[in-house]
Amino acid sequence: MRERPNFVVFVPDQLRADAIGAFGNPHVRTPNIDALAARGTRFTNAYAQNPICAPSRASIMTGLYPHTTGHRTQTHLVKPWEPNLLRILKESGYHVTWAGMRGDLFAPGVTELSVDEHGFAALPTVHPHAGNTPEEWPGGDVWARIFYRGQVPDDGRTDLDEATIRTAEQWLSSPPDTPWVLFVPILAPHPPFEVTEPWFSMYDRETLPAPLEPAETTAGEPAYMEAIRKRYGLDRVTPELWQEVVATYYGMVSRMDDHLGRVMAHVDDADTVTLFFTDHGEYLGDHGLVEKWPTSFHPCITRNPLIISGGGLPAGQESSAMVELVDILPTVLEMADISAPHRHFGRSLLPVLKDPGTEHRAFAFTEGGFTTAERHQLEPGRFPYDLRTQLASDEPTLVGKAYAVRDQEWTYVWRLYESPELYDRVDDPGERRNLAGLPAHREVEQRMHQALFTWLVETTDTIPSATDPRLPGVELPAPAPAPAPAPAQTEPR
Numbered sequence: 001m002r003e004r005p006n007f008v009v010f011v012p013d014q015l016r017a018d019a020i021g022a023f024g025n026p027h028v029r030t031p032n033i034d035a036l037a038a039r040g041t042r043f044t045n046a047y048a049q050n051p052i053c054a055p056s057r058a059s060i061m062t063g064l065y066p067h068t069t070g071h072r073t074q075t076h077l078v079k080p081w082e083p084n085l086l087r088i089l090k091e092s093g094y095h096v097t098w099a100g101m102r103g104d105l106f107a108p109g110v111t112e113l114s115v116d117e118h119g120f121a122a123l124p125t126v127h128p129h130a131g132n133t134p135e136e137w138p139g140g141d142v143w144a145r146i147f148y149r150g151q152v153p154d155d156g157r158t159d160l161d162e163a164t165i166r167t168a169e170q171w172l173s174s175p176p177d178t179p180w181v182l183f184v185p186i187l188a189p190h191p192p193f194e195v196t197e198p199w200f201s202m203y204d205r206e207t208l209p210a211p212l213e214p215a216e217t218t219a220g221e222p223a224y225m226e227a228i229r230k231r232y233g234l235d236r237v238t239p240e241l242w243q244e245v246v247a248t249y250y251g252m253v254s255r256m257d258d259h260l261g262r263v264m265a266h267v268d269d270a271d272t273v274t275l276f277f278t279d280h281g282e283y284l285g286d287h288g289l290v291e292k293w294p295t296s297f298h299p300c301i302t303r304n305p306l307i308i309s310g311g312g313l314p315a316g317q318e319s320s321a322m323v324e325l326v327d328i329l330p331t332v333l334e335m336a337d338i339s340a341p342h343r344h345f346g347r348s349l350l351p352v353l354k355d356p357g358t359e360h361r362a363f364a365f366t367e368g369g370f371t372t373a374e375r376h377q378l379e380p381g382r383f384p385y386d387l388r389t390q391l392a393s394d395e396p397t398l399v400g401k402a403y404a405v406r407d408q409e410w411t412y413v414w415r416l417y418e419s420p421e422l423y424d425r426v427d428d429p430g431e432r433r434n435l436a437g438l439p440a441h442r443e444v445e446q447r448m449h450q451a452l453f454t455w456l457v458e459t460t461d462t463i464p465s466a467t468d469p470r471l472p473g474v475e476l477p478a479p480a481p482a483p484a485p486a487p488a489q490t491e492p493r
Contacts, residue, residue: 004179004336005311006272007089010263011183012256013053013102013190014292015278017044017305019253027208028250032261033307036276038316039269040309041353046323047364047406048280051292051301053104055368056279056325061085061105063329063344065459067367074379077107083342085329086183087114092338095180097171100164102185104279115183122166126157128187132383144384145232146290147191148245154196161186165259172266179336184263189252189282191291199251205243208250211285212300212430220434222418224293224391224398231391234288242285249284273311273335277304277325286430294392295369297404297413298431302366311335313353321352321360322408343462362407363451369401371416405452412436412448422448 017023021030022037023044049059050066058064058071061084066072069082078084087110090096098111098118111118131149134141138150158166168184175182218226229235260276267274281301283289292301304325309315326346333340334348352358370378375396381389392399400417411431413421422436422445435441 004094006175006179007094007181007332007336008263008267008272008274009181009183010260010274010276011102011185012278013185013187014280014282015189015253015256015305016281016284016300017046017303018300019189019250019282019284020305022307023305027203029202029254030257032257032264033276033305036260036264036274036309037307040274040307040313040315041317041319041356043304043306043308043319043321043323043349043352045320045364045406045408046277046304046306046325047366048278048302048304048325049366050368051280051296051366052294052368053279057105060277060279060325060328063326063340063342063346064462065326065345065365065367067456068345068459068461072368072370073377074104077105078110079107080109080113083340084110084114085332086181088333088338088341089181089336090114090116092336093179094336095176095178096183097180098183098185099168099171100160100185102160102164102187105185117171120163120167121170122158122163124158124160124163126159128160128192131192134383137384142233142236142241145234145387146237146241146245147193147384148241148248149192149194150244150248151200152194152196161188161256161259165262168263169266172263186256186259188256188259189249191282193245193248193252195248195251195255199255200248201251202254203247203250205240205247208243208246210239211242211246212287212432214288215432220419220421220436221287222295222402222413222415222421223395224295225287225289227391227395227398228293228388229288231387232290234290237285245290246284249282267310269310270312273313273332274307274309275328275332276307276309277328280304287432291388293388294399295402295415297366297368297402297411299425299429302404308349308353317353317356319352319356319360320408321356321358322362322364322406323349323352323360324364327360342465345459363455364406365452365455366404367402369399369416370396371401372396403452403456405448405455407448407451410444410448412445412452414449414452420445420449 022034048056050056054074055066055071058078096115098115131137137144286300330346330348334350397417402415404413409426411423420436421434423431
């Protein structure tokens with residue numbers, strides 16, 4: 001690896017790890033992601049710290065947990081006084097370019113502080129439009145509630161992702177001579193589920209496996225799951241329609257893979273480290289659900305397809321170490337020989353990149369949700385996201401604060417307003433059978449609960465990096481002395 005490598009950071013949105021060939025999917029076609037993994041290390045136990053966009057992205061960029069910083073909603077973003085990875089790199093001499101405009105990360109003013117260039121060299125000519133009424137969806141309300149639009153006509157217009165990739169290609173054709181960072185966040189495969197040809201017809205619907213069935217009973221599962229099924233009317237969705245959704249999602253993934261390939265065609269692996277990861281996953285019909293939820297912790301939502309490749313790092317590796325996405329910040333900084341200016345909770349993955357058998361973490365944590373007192377701070381949603389926000393507002397305990405802790409075998413979930421959950425991922429990788437409360441697993445449950453409590457105590461807050469004088473001087477006038485009392489008056493005789 002060169003002394004200060006360049007970095008490409010490629011970040012899709014809402015991508016399941018198991019929707020990639022290199023992560024075990026035998027149906028999807030992702031040759032460019034697979035090739036990137038073959039040239040580097042793929043992490044099979046990497047987990048997001050929050051199941052929704054903005055809090056997850058904020059934790060990645062700061063190396064801090066959402067509960068530590070208060071970045072727990074879609075509208076509380078990284079502030080100007082908070083260190084973030086891109087800004088640290090820029091202030092340490094890197095030229096930082098943000099291709100495109102995908103947000104969900106920085107509060108006003110922070111982008112200007114954190115990057116040198118931002119936006120499009122090739123402007124998009126069409127912007128995402130999910131449709132604000134059922135009539136704008138080809139299949140009406142049923143399709144809208146599973147966010148499915150289907151085939152998009154290829155009319156020559158340029159969407160946000162295509163414009164982002166063209167911008168990245170143009171920029172990479174003449175990068176600066178100084179060490180640089182190219183940040184490429186894109187929208188796919190985030191719903192609505194829609195894609196143009198040839199990707200729409202790429203997959204035979206009948207050969208794709210059906211989504212993971214819901215548990216035989218709702219007993220023991222978090223209450224939001226059945227509430228979503230009923231409120232969205234998901235009993236109307238046929239198995240064939242679920243497979244249609246999956247096939248379209250896979251088409252979106254393959255198009256995104258093609259976009260990655262176009263970027264990588266301009267990258268010199270010898271001098272450049274590429275990081276590939278997402279913010280969270282997608283239910284895609286598993287458990288009879290679609291999209292995500294603020295307290296959904298299933299592997300299809302929280303397990304991340306993390307790949308780190310290039311820059312002279314070892315190739316063809318797989319690591320099953322427990323990893324958190326907060327680990328990205330210290331990993332990049334160590335490779336760039338930069339010290340973080342703040343205390344954070346990430347752990348550099350460089351030792352694991354050099355030896356995939358290295359133990360990294362005992363546990364990986366995810367958190368989400370709110371107290372009932374915070375219900376008025378939740379982001380409103382337009383159709384077809386209206387039911388999600390209505391449900392959270394009508395029954396705020398359904399988005400009650402929750403925390404998940406995992407080791408190599410078990411997942412334990414603690415919920416503020418509901419009973420806990422315990423899943424044996426070895427026998428039940430989809431986490432459909434809640435074993436919490438069973439005497440046979442009492443010791444495991446207690447151990448995981450203690451690990452969660454200890455983590456919360458250790459990470460509740462941090463002492464700020466800057467110190468203050470204990471007795472600072474105060475430049476204010478002293479209180480004025482009280483006026484002297486007036487002499488007593490005597491009445492004339």
